[in-house]
Amino acid sequence: MAKKKxxxxxxxxxxxxxxxxxxxxxxxxxxxxxxxxxAVHGLDHALGMRETSLHTAGFIYGITxxxxxxxxxxxxxxxxxxxxxxxxxxxxxxxWIPIIFELTVLFxxxxxxxxxxxxxxxxxxxxxxxxxxxxxxxxxxxxxxxxEKTNTADLEAFLSNAGAVEVKxxxxxxxxxxxxxxxxxxxxxxxxxxx
Amino acid sequence: xxxxxxxQLREPLVYGxxxxxxxxxxxxxxxxxxxxxxxxxxxxxxxxxLMFGVYSVYREVTYGIGQWNLNKTIGWGWDxxxxxxxxxxxxxxxxxxxxxxxxxxxxxxGVNRAAxxxxxxxxxxxxxxxxxxxxxxxxxxxxxxxxNTRGPLWVxxxxxxxxxxxxxxxxxxxxxxxWYSGLIPDFATVRDRAxxxxxxxxYGIASFGWTxxxxxxxxxxxxxxxxxGLSTPLVLSVHTIVSFDFAxxxxxxxxxxxxxxxxxxxxxxxxxxMTQTLLVVVRKVFGLTDYVTMGHIEAMNKVIVLTGSIVGIxxxxxxxxxxxxxxxxxxxxxxxxxxxxxxxxGWSYWGMMACNVLSPQxxxxxxMRRNLFVTFFMSVIVNVxxxxxxxxxxVTSVYRDYLPxxxxxxxxxxxxxxxxxxxxxxxxxxxxxxxxxxxxxxxVAEIKYVLKITGEGQKERMGTMEGKLADEFxxxxxx
Numbered sequence: 001m002a003k004k005k006x007x008x009x010x011x012x013x014x015x016x017x018x019x020x021x022x023x024x025x026x027x028x029x030x031x032x033x034x035x036x037x038x039a040v041h042g043l044d045h046a047l048g049m050r051e052t053s054l055h056t057a058g059f060i061y062g063i064t065x066x067x068x069x070x071x072x073x074x075x076x077x078x079x080x081x082x083x084x085x086x087x088x089x090x091x092x093x094x095x096w097i098p099i100i101f102e103l104t105v106l107f108x109x110x111x112x113x114x115x116x117x118x119x120x121x122x123x124x125x126x127x128x129x130x131x132x133x134x135x136x137x138x139x140x141x142x143x144x145x146x147x148e149k150t151n152t153a154d155l156e157a158f159l160s161n162a163g164a165v166e167v168k169x170x171x172x173x174x175x176x177x178x179x180x181x182x183x184x185x186x187x188x189x190x191x192x193x194x195x
Numbered sequence: 196x197x198x199x200x201x202x203q204l205r206e207p208l209v210y211g212x213x214x215x216x217x218x219x220x221x222x223x224x225x226x227x228x229x230x231x232x233x234x235x236x237x238x239x240x241x242x243x244x245l246m247f248g249v250y251s252v253y254r255e256v257t258y259g260i261g262q263w264n265l266n267k268t269i270g271w272g273w274d275x276x277x278x279x280x281x282x283x284x285x286x287x288x289x290x291x292x293x294x295x296x297x298x299x300x301x302x303x304x305g306v307n308r309a310a311x312x313x314x315x316x317x318x319x320x321x322x323x324x325x326x327x328x329x330x331x332x333x334x335x336x337x338x339x340x341x342x343n344t345r346g347p348l349w350v351x352x353x354x355x356x357x358x359x360x361x362x363x364x365x366x367x368x369x370x371x372x373x374w375y376s377g378l379i380p381d382f383a384t385v386r387d388r389a390x391x392x393x394x395x396x397x398y399g400i401a402s403f404g405w406t407x408x409x410x411x412x413x414x415x416x417x418x419x420x421x422x423x424g425l426s427t428p429l430v431l432s433v434h435t436i437v438s439f440d441f442a443x444x445x446x447x448x449x450x451x452x453x454x455x456x457x458x459x460x461x462x463x464x465x466x467x468x469m470t471q472t473l474l475v476v477v478r479k480v481f482g483l484t485d486y487v488t489m490g491h492i493e494a495m496n497k498v499i500v501l502t503g504s505i506v507g508i509x510x511x512x513x514x515x516x517x518x519x520x521x522x523x524x525x526x527x528x529x530x531x532x533x534x535x536x537x538x539x540x541g542w543s544y545w546g547m548m549a550c551n552v553l554s555p556q557x558x559x560x561x562x563m564r565r566n567l568f569v570t571f572f573m574s575v576i577v578n579v580x581x582x583x584x585x586x587x588x589x590v591t592s593v594y595r596d597y598l599p600x601x602x603x604x605x606x607x608x609x610x611x612x613x614x615x616x617x618x619x620x621x622x623x624x625x626x627x628x629x630x631x632x633x634x635x636x637x638x639v640a641e642i643k644y645v646l647k648i649t650g651e652g653q654k655e656r657m658g659t660m661e662g663k664l665a666d667e668f669x670x671x672x673x674x
Contacts, residue, residue, distance in 0.1 A: 038640040039412040098358040126404035136384040138215035181399025182392040
């Protein structure tokens with residue numbers, strides 16, 4: 001993994017952030033990400049992100065649960081051990097609805113949360129670079145990835161004009177690694193800087 | 196971005212003109228402060244109760260179910276009563292976070308975190324009872340269907356008791372995931388402002404490396420919404436299935452088709468009452484009165500009076516059907532064993548009626564809904580009443596069987612049965628004290644989201660704007 005150069009602009013109001021995002025994008029800069037303390041509705045669209053397909057994954061996990069429950073129970077009660085319960089039919093579908101429903105919900109929920117953690121790289125002991133520690137408090141932190149052509153001083157001035165309360169340039173690793181938040185060490189050190 | 200506007204007629208959900216940083220400060224500060232003396236006392240009392248519970252359970256496991264006063268016809272006594280009671284309490288959290296999210300009820304944001312925590316702890320307590328009621332608790336895994344060397348002999352998928360195993364375990368897992376996925380961003384907030392190394396390390400682990408990236412928030416929103424959609428039928432199914440434990444039997448008093456809706460309403464009723472008991476205290480102790488406002492308390496009291504009245508109608512319907520069915524066993528159970536004050540357990544029926552049906556009617560008065568003392572007192576009364584309800588359903592239906600020769604002697608619990616119940620209180624409050632100290636008791640990120648819609652400061656600004664616009668319009672119109 002190589003480090004990259006980023007220009008960081010911090011905004012303290014989402015009403016200023018939205019026009020700023022628009023300006024930066026029209027100027028042709030590539031926004032790496034915007035870190036916000038809460039879910040700012042509409043920001044994903046302003047950044048040109050596509051809708052997440054997480055709910056589709058949830059649906060697939062759900063029907064997996066349904067079929068697992070239905071096939072397992074019917075196999076057990078009609079083929080493996082057809083238990084006679086008061087002479088009632090072996091294939092007693094109405095009586096299985098509660099378990100089929102519960103497994104549908106269970107598979108969908110567990111599957112979705114695991115997928116969410118996987119695609120967002122969230123797990124215990126995972127550490128990432130944080131561009132500003134107040135990004136989880138009260139600042140909306142816009143991070144712009146630099147190319148070799150980027151003039152950082154110009155870009156910083158551009159961001160200040162757009163309403164950023166704080167601007168800085170940082171060289172950082174944009175992936176994740178295993179680490180502790182009370183220590184700065186990284187399991188590997190690379191000093192190659194792209195761009 | 197569209198203009199966020201909420202009617203001036205609605206009460207603000209966050210008082211004071213707060214900035215985002217102040218919200219963080221207010222909610223996270225109790226985590227960073229040293230626990231108070233009161234907290235230590237409460238925690239110590241809870242742990243002692245838990246220890247007594249552990250000893251009671253130890254006796255039960257060592258000497259068997261005979262340590263309890265269950266007898267010939269009362270095979271389900273306090274333990275199953277307590278199980279249903281705790282599961283019922285465990286319904287408010289997911290109702291608040293799921294159903295109210297789908298219904299776009301803004302006031303849920305102030306109370307959902309604590310209510311969800313309460314749900315999880317209550318379900319943990321509930322689970323203890325059926326597990327230890329098995330007697331040979333080391334064989335509890337027999338309830339799980341897995342290929343085994345006993346045939347393989349499978350569990351009975353047609354049995355409501357097995358449905359319960361699936362329902363309760365799914366409910367616990369899904370509630371836990373829902374709760375924790377909401378906590379991740381808030382743990383990150385605690386982590387990023389932590390002053391001590393240990394706190395930074397521990398909350399660093401708990402926050403899973405959350406950065407607040409827009410893409411992650413987008414997925415997080417999608418996840419919360421789908422989990423809410425899944426949890427909504429789940430909440431309704433869990434207590435429905437618990438009611439099937441009774442309703443699918445052929446015992447007079449249990450064999451009733453209205454049980455599912457009646458149990459679900461009762462569960463929400465007791466769950467909201469427990470939420471009130473805890474929040475009325477927590478908001479004062481942690482100085483969170485700006486976030487859990489009188490408006491929140493009033494909204495919950497409205498739910499209490501609604502669900503209490505639904506439960507009341509269910510009681511009356513049962514009595515009516517006891518007579519209308521002209522089935523003498525049903526009639527005997529409902530009119531003699533329950534409604535007759537002078538029958539052996541008549542006191543529990545009328546205790547239930549007084550606590551669940553009559554007393555919540557006080558909440559028809561706005562003044563009472565907004566009175567903290569009345570709210571706290573009523574929340575305790577409601578949960579006492581709901582305990583009576585489960586006791587009435589279970590014990591009064593089975594203490595007199597079809598054969599008078601097997602009628603039992605008067606059932607009262609042994610000290611170890613009571614101890615077990617006390618122990619679950621200990622477990623519940625131990626967990627809750629730890630939660631209140633080390634977790635953000637209010638969803639910080641969600642409050643920040645609603646702050647600029649329904650915060651008091653924002654509403655005032657929108658109000659003046661609204662007035663100005665009206666003036667301008669009148670001015671234009673005049674010319």
